[in-house]
Amino acid sequence: MAKKIALHGAAGRMGQRLVVCGNADPDWEIVAAIDAPSHPKIGTDAGLNAGIEALGVSLSSELPADVTPDAMIDFSQPAGLANVLKMCTERKIPLVMATTGLTAEQIADLNRAAEVIPIVFAPNMSMGVNVCMKLAEIGARALADHDADVEILERHHRYKKDSPSGTALKFGELIAKEMGIDTFRNGREGIVGERPHNEIAYHAIRTGDNPGEHTVVFGMLGETLEVTVRCSSRDGYANGAYAAAKFLQGKEPGMYDMFDVLNLK
Numbered sequence: 001m002a003k004k005i006a007l008h009g010a011a012g013r014m015g016q017r018l019v020v021c022g023n024a025d026p027d028w029e030i031v032a033a034i035d036a037p038s039h040p041k042i043g044t045d046a047g048l049n050a051g052i053e054a055l056g057v058s059l060s061s062e063l064p065a066d067v068t069p070d071a072m073i074d075f076s077q078p079a080g081l082a083n084v085l086k087m088c089t090e091r092k093i094p095l096v097m098a099t100t101g102l103t104a105e106q107i108a109d110l111n112r113a114a115e116v117i118p119i120v121f122a123p124n125m126s127m128g129v130n131v132c133m134k135l136a137e138i139g140a141r142a143l144a145d146h147d148a149d150v151e152i153l154e155r156h157h158r159y160k161k162d163s164p165s166g167t168a169l170k171f172g173e174l175i176a177k178e179m180g181i182d183t184f185r186n187g188r189e190g191i192v193g194e195r196p197h198n199e200i201a202y203h204a205i206r207t208g209d210n211p212g213e214h215t216v217v218f219g220m221l222g223e224t225l226e227v228t229v230r231c232s233s234r235d236g237y238a239n240g241a242y243a244a245a246k247f248l249q250g251k252e253p254g255m256y257d258m259f260d261v262l263n264l265k
Helices: 013-024 078-091 104-113 127-143 166-179 235-247
Strands: 003-008 028-034 071-074 095-097 118-121 149-156 184-186 200-206 213-220 223-230 254-256
Touching: 003 013, 003 078, 003 235, 013 028, 013 235, 071 078, 071 235, 078 095, 078 104, 095 235, 104 118, 118 235, 127 166, 127 213, 127 223, 127 235, 149 166, 166 200, 166 213
Parallel strands: 003 028, 003 071, 071 095, 095 118, 118 254, 149 200, 184 200
Antiparallel strands: 149 213, 213 223
């Protein structure tokens, strides 16, 4: 029997792909499609808005009172977090939190909510990206004492609002922990001198409709190791989010991540 899913941020570019992928997956039934009350598409059919057949589910600003989903996926904006947490904690709905750019205060709110409901929170829902993170973590551990410089390159579409990406920052966090690095730089300009060894540098490229690429470079004297992952469409993020929603079924309240979902710990 199909599980019931609610989508928050359902009218946006990523939300539309969640609608398309969820509708194509027999394991899920989309029962709610939510977005900001000011969105011009509120009241229209979520399927038609996503370019597929009508689903009989209208875009709304709240979770209908007569709908009880088995999970909610949030791919929206940080401003919508309070509304999402209120809906999910009051009605005990497991939550996949895929929105990036949260403030420290918002992350604290998310952690408090995880005392009530199970939450998967990750800067990137792509299964390939998360496997790549594990590979980068292994590489950092192996090269920690072997004079490796670390640079992280990320490429995204022109509409992306945050830079560096939350995914790039997560790569840096994992690598820094393994290598004992505590200095970070965003790009370089001018006469900056020789590269300090104890730093990780981020380089952000914004162009066209690129859904996302990340490359971690471990540079040593005489050799270079690169770990790269490329997403060809937003469907990779959508499918990862649905995998996370499946993982949450039957889980106790707590904070989980994609390493838990993919059994990478």
